[in-house]
Amino acid sequence: MNESDCIFCKIVRKEIPAREVAREADAVAFSDLNPKAPTHVLVIPARHAANLGDFASQASPHELGNLLALAAKVGREASPSGYRVVINEGLDAGQSVFHLHLHVLAGRALAWPPG
Numbered sequence: 001m002n003e004s005d006c007i008f009c010k011i012v013r014k015e016i017p018a019r020e021v022a023r024e025a026d027a028v029a030f031s032d033l034n035p036k037a038p039t040h041v042l043v044i045p046a047r048h049a050a051n052l053g054d055f056a057s058q059a060s061p062h063e064l065g066n067l068l069a070l071a072a073k074v075g076r077e078a079s080p081s082g083y084r085v086v087i088n089e090g091l092d093a094g095q096s097v098f099h100l101h102l103h104v105l106a107g108r109a110l111a112w113p114p115g
């Protein structure tokens with residue numbers, strides 16, 4: 001998957017619509033199309049990386065930190081009483097879109113552990 005075909009790169013470039021929650025220089029947050037909780041936002045880096053491992057090896061600590069900080073901001077704004085951040089990497093984890101994304105889930109009691 002390269003950047004021109006990647007659905008999340010298209011959202012970054014505004015070539016396909018998304019319900020954006022936040023946009024920063026190096027990250028975008030938007031609502032998940034198929035929400036698993038009352039709040040389900042995806043936080044993605046603007047630059048393409050297939051997964052967390054790739055991004056961690058390519059991005060600066062500053063970029064990595066910004067991504068996490070944006071997830072925290074979205075989570076806290078959605079629910080001061082708690083939220084969860086999930087990253088799936090690889091088929092065993094159920095990753096289906098191969099552009100790194102942090103799921104921010106909130107708005108209901110979340111079971112632990114996840115399945």
Ligand code: AMP
Binds near residue numbers: 007094
């Ligand atoms: P994952 O299974 O961790 O790779 O999560 C991919 C997520 O992307 C799923 O929760 C999908 O519902 C979501 N998704 C796929 N396409 C879009 C889209 N165009 N806009 C918003 N969310 C999407």
